[in-house]
Amino acid sequence: MRILQISKKLPYPQKDGESIAIYNLASTLVTQGVTIDLLTLNTNKHYTDPTVALSKLTHYNQIEIIPHQLKLSAVQAIKHIIQSDSYNIERFISSALSQKLIELLASHVYDVIILETLYVSHYIEVIRQHSAALIVMRAHNIEHHIWQEIARLEKQVVKKKYLEHLAQSLERYELEQIVKYDAVLTVASDDYDWYAQHIEEQMLLLNPIGLDTKKYAIYAHPDDNETKGAYSFGFIGALDWIPNAEGLTWFLENVWPQVHTACPEAQFHIAGRNMPDVFKELTGAGIVVHGEVDNAVAFMSSFDVMVAPLFIASGIRVKILEAMALAKVVVTTSIALKGNHAIDNKDIIIANTASEFIAKMTTLCNDNGAYSSIGESAMGFVNDHFNQEKLTTELIEHINKLQQRKIRLS
Numbered sequence: 001m002r003i004l005q006i007s008k009k010l011p012y013p014q015k016d017g018e019s020i021a022i023y024n025l026a027s028t029l030v031t032q033g034v035t036i037d038l039l040t041l042n043t044n045k046h047y048t049d050p051t052v053a054l055s056k057l058t059h060y061n062q063i064e065i066i067p068h069q070l071k072l073s074a075v076q077a078i079k080h081i082i083q084s085d086s087y088n089i090e091r092f093i094s095s096a097l098s099q100k101l102i103e104l105l106a107s108h109v110y111d112v113i114i115l116e117t118l119y120v121s122h123y124i125e126v127i128r129q130h131s132a133a134l135i136v137m138r139a140h141n142i143e144h145h146i147w148q149e150i151a152r153l154e155k156q157v158v159k160k161k162y163l164e165h166l167a168q169s170l171e172r173y174e175l176e177q178i179v180k181y182d183a184v185l186t187v188a189s190d191d192y193d194w195y196a197q198h199i200e201e202q203m204l205l206l207n208p209i210g211l212d213t214k215k216y217a218i219y220a221h222p223d224d225n226e227t228k229g230a231y232s233f234g235f236i237g238a239l240d241w242i243p244n245a246e247g248l249t250w251f252l253e254n255v256w257p258q259v260h261t262a263c264p265e266a267q268f269h270i271a272g273r274n275m276p277d278v279f280k281e282l283t284g285a286g287i288v289v290h291g292e293v294d295n296a297v298a299f300m301s302s303f304d305v306m307v308a309p310l311f312i313a314s315g316i317r318v319k320i321l322e323a324m325a326l327a328k329v330v331v332t333t334s335i336a337l338k339g340n341h342a343i344d345n346k347d348i349i350i351a352n353t354a355s356e357f358i359a360k361m362t363t364l365c366n367d368n369g370a371y372s373s374i375g376e377s378a379m380g381f382v383n384d385h386f387n388q389e390k391l392t393t394e395l396i397e398h399i400n401k402l403q404q405r406k407i408r409l410s
Contacts, residue, residue, distance in 0.1 A: 001399070002035045002108060004133070006101070006123060007116040008092050009046045010065065011038075012053045015273060015296055016238050017318030018140055021187070021209040022116050023057075025138075028210070028392040030059045037062040037108070039101060041094060043070045045240075064104065066097045088143070088166060089173055092119045098126050105130035112136055112399055114185075118143050118170075121177045134182040134402055140209075141315030142191050144171035149312040150242055183402050185395070188315050188339025202405070205398045208339065209316050210388025216325035219301040220379065230286075231266045231365040233259075234303035236296055236319055240274035243312035248279070251309040252287075254354040255361070260285045262358075263365040271299050297322060305329045305364055309357065310336035321386055324348065324378035329371055331360055347374065347381040 011022035026036050038060045042048060050065045057063060070091050101123055110133040115121055117140050127135055144167050151163035178184075178198050185207045186192040192206045235251075237244035248270070256268055266286055270279060273292040282289050293299045296319070300306055306323040308330060316339040323330045324347065331349045342348040349364075349371060351357040363370045 001033070001111045001396070002037070003029065003112045003114060004037045004039060004104065004108075004110045005114045005116055006097075006120045007038070007040045008043070008119045010040050010042055010048045010050075010053045010057075012048055012056045015292075017209065017316070018117065020211075020318050020322075021138075021140060024210055024212060024388045025114075025392065025395075027059045028212075028388045029396075031389070032392060032396060034396070035061050037064075037104065037110075039064045039066070039097065039104060041066050041068040041092065041097060043068045045070045062104075064100050066094055066100060068092075068094050068097070088147075088170055089119060089122060093122050098123060101126050102130055109133075111403065114138050115181075116140070118174060118177065121180070124177070124180045134399065134406065135180070136183045136185060136399075137177070137181045138185045138187075138207075139191055139195065139315075140187055141313075142174070142194055143314075144168075144174055145194075145314045146243070146312060153246070153312065182406070183398070189341075190338050191315060203402070205395065207391055207395050207398075208386055209318055209321070210386050210391040211318075211321060211325050211382060212388055213325055213383050213386075216297065216322065216382075217379075219297050220325075220327040231263060231305075232269060232303040233266065233305045233307055233361065233365075234269045234271070234300060235307050235309075236271040236293070236299060237308075238274060239272040239276060239279060243310055244272065245276065245279075247309040247311055250311070251307065251357070252282070255309070255357040256287070257285060258354075258358045259361045259365070262362045266365045269299075269303060271296070297326065300328060301326050303328070305331060305361070307357075307361070308332035308336050313338050316340055320348075321382055325382040325386075327375040327379040329364065329374045330378065331357065331364075341385075342378065342381055345371070345374070347378045349374065 005026060007022055011019045014020045014023050029036050042065050054063060110131060113127055113133045114136045116138050124135060147163060147167035147170055151160055151167050154160040154163055183203045184195050185205050186195055187209045189206060192204060195204055239245050260266060267288055268286055269288045271290040271293045275291055280289055300323050306328050308320050310333055313335050317336050320330055320332055331351055333352050334350055344350040349360050351360050
């Protein structure tokens with residue numbers, strides 16, 4: 001079987017959920033005898049040195065990297081409002097990628113083409129013109145759901161109206177594209193349910209983002225915890241992503257001051273790429289700002305507890321899975337657990353209000369025995385439900401069924 005992945009960003013370094021998901025699937029497909037190629041944009045927003053990426057992504061048979069500039073333009077934004085189409089999608093349209101795609105389809109016969117996120121679905125027409133491959137949309141989340149929530153929480157009237165327009169245009173686009181796919185992979189059950197309203201269920205597969213759990217076991221239970229002596233909480237996430245930035249801001253304003261008052265020796269460590277100055281300049285109250293870190297897994301393994309104060313989410317939050325795979329106690333919201341059915345007070349700790357975060361975090365730092373079994377249970381939960389090797393086997397079986405169905409119908 002030969003597969004082409006098309007993505008809007010290089011899956012290296014693996015510092016965000018999307019990159020981890022793309023990388024883990026591709027590397028595991030190769031171990032199961034699949035030949036896989038990658039066609040990807042390399043944008044100024046998520047730029048990676050192509051030479052470095054090629055040296056790290058050696059499981060791919062062929063990689064084609066297309067430089068691409070993402071620019072925000074008020075004029076273009078207004079134009080798309082007038083035309084009622086999606087500026088979010090238009091920014092990822094590249095004639096250079098289309099041309100390279102045509103060349104690849106002329107050179108190779110692909111069985112399957114996986115579109116990694118809605119943002120590369122624009123290229124379906126080119127694929128249909130030059131290939132008979134199955135087109136599979138891998139929906140990392142439902143894009144318009146995220147923007148609906150961002151708009152709902154926005155208080156500034158003009159900005160709120162614009163965000164509502166973005167959500168509406170994305171919803172129209174997602175609905176228009178559904179009929180063009182041969183199959184859809186969703187990583188979360190909530191997203192599966194949404195797609196099931198619009199597409200035959202035999203074309204759908206719930207295939208969560210998986211982890212190479214052996215990799216995390218190496219870092220679990222570190223012997224030389226650099227923060228030993230002070231109870232430590234950690235946060236990590238891309239801070240150019242609105243839900244992460246807003247959740248962290250809420251946490252710093254409404255939760256951490258009270259936790260630090262109750263636990264004066266406790267520390268709160270913050271890491272994330274593209275960190276705004278407002279976070280970089282934080283000082284005092286036990287706050288330690290790391291900025292972007294080279295190894296997110298090593299960072300998370302250094303702390304007693306990871307917190308994920310998210311109130312806008314779709315798909316699966318990979319950083320939560322990673323922390324759980326490290327046998328860490330994670331304190332997070334019900335919303336952040338969409339697609340992750342970990343059980344409260346068994347595999348994870350759920351807090352949905354400031355008072356709940358404060359109470360549960362204060363209990364953790366004042367009582368070392370509290371929730372002592374959660375970390376080990378969390379690790380077992382990820383091993384059972386998010387093992388990439390098992391999930392890839394299920395995906396290959398699903399693809400084989402789709403191909404047989406296609407042969408019968410042709």
